[in-house]
Amino acid sequence: MRVLVAPDEFAGTLTAPQAAAAIAEGWRRQAPDAEVDLAPVADGGPGFVGVLHAALGGELVAATVDGPFGEPVPAAWLLAGDTAYVESAEACGLALARDGRAEDASSRGVGELVAAAVAAGARRVVVGVGGTATTDGGAGLLAALGAHADRPLDQGPAALAGLGAVDLSAARARTADVELVVAADVTAPLTGLFGTVRASGVERGIAEERVVVVDAVLEAWARVAGRRAALEPGAGAGGGIGYALGLLGGRTTSGVDLVLEAVDLPARARRADVVVTGEGRFDHTSRTGKAPHGVARVAEAALRPCVVVAGEVLVGAREMRALGVEAAYAVVDDVGAHGALDRAYDALVVTAARVARTWAR
Known part of the structure; x- marks a missing residue:
């Protein structure tokens, strides 16, 4: 299975490359044979x-x-x-x-x-x-x-x-x-x-x-x-x-969009079976130019499912679908708010493994 991992930073805890590495580690724990392509992204902000x-x-x-x-x-x-x-x-x-x-x-x-x-x-x-x-x-x-x-x-x-x-x-x-x-x-x-x-x-x-x-x-x-x-x-x-x-x-x-073009995300999405993105908080602002929405649009154009891993998920299923996201998973649901902040990398690994249990094949 080929997985494209393209998160933004998790503000205050993880840079985009660190977040990508944590998601990849969690995915491989569940699906060690997966081919994981790391493509950390940004939306104009930090990173x-x-x-x-x-x-x-x-x-x-x-x-x-x-x-x-x-x-x-x-x-x-x-x-x-x-x-x-x-x-x-x-x-x-x-x-x-x-x-x-x-x-x-x-x-x-x-x-x-x-x-x-x-x-x-x-x-x-x-x-x-x-x-x-x-x-x-x-x-x-x-x-x-x-x-x-x-x-x-x-x-x-x-x-x-x-x-x-x-x-x-x-x-x-x-x-x-x-x-x-x-x-x-x-x-x-x-x-x-x-x-x-x-x-x-x-x-x-x-x-x-x-x-x-x-x-x-x-x-x-x-x-x-x-x-x-x-x-x-x-x-x-x-x-x-x-x-x-x-x-x-x-x-x-x-x-x-500028960053996604620079990292050649459209071509990389076409080579993947599933696209994983993320950020610290997935909420109503995510559709106003933030990275997960941009990544989801690329995945949709490539006819690939897109899932979000975030520290917190504050949108409902209907809004999620409107953003082009199939499912979203919150780190706080696995380790609580303190764990998500104090052990950010390890907590993200745990949640990514949970995502892989559903999406890996």
Whole structure:
């Protein structure tokens, strides 16, 4: 039997390659003769650059940039040919968040990575946008590229209150000869009922009672910087990093689709008998540009069944089918919530073996 294992990271516990290895180990415990093809994936969030480096080769370039609160953080971007790949989460990911400071978090470090790629001669810069701690409308990114305003742009959304004018000319000139691509994990606009603050602000640490206030700040920011770009699907990716890159002429694409093409997943799915994907939490957001939905679509096109292994499964059978998933299995059902977090790799092995008992032949 041929099994294609293509999970995303299990946020906070396992990288995508670690998750793939655990699923493969569990499957082989139950079906030792299975041919298992490991294809870890990403959707633009954490792991984006690592997965693409494994698939495309190229040169990883080390950098030190400003973290979300101005502290130096190590990061790396990938240069493959004349295309650079940047991972926003390396500069301002949720792992760098600080309790109580969500409204001070800046995307400046992402702009510094883009600037480094442009300075190195990249003609195309693809920015993976997902898993960030920032909700600053990409203002910090623009500041790093030379934008100026009458309020600080690189001190988070709190500092944008009262903004009256912004000059993007230097940032636009700096990126004028470069194709900018936003590899987004969501299709949310910048503001409004389905905007980035209402969709993910609390997850990033914004207090519930402040969600409306921060959304209004971003609405005002968009009125000054450019309203039309704020309405585009994906403008809300990364707390507005998608919006900022759109102001510079960037176009938005699906991060997971970009990765799946790079790892040649369609051809690999056609060679498999079953496709296994996964992530930390399989819930309603999984259909908005996340990896499992993308993998399931590839499996469906190849006429192969797709099953999900996740830390938690929070969707019902009907929604699961709508996503193109045959079945989903939760690690917490086998080992409990503490076991899923404290012994993440071993717990995933156990659940993968349970999946194989049903699907191996």
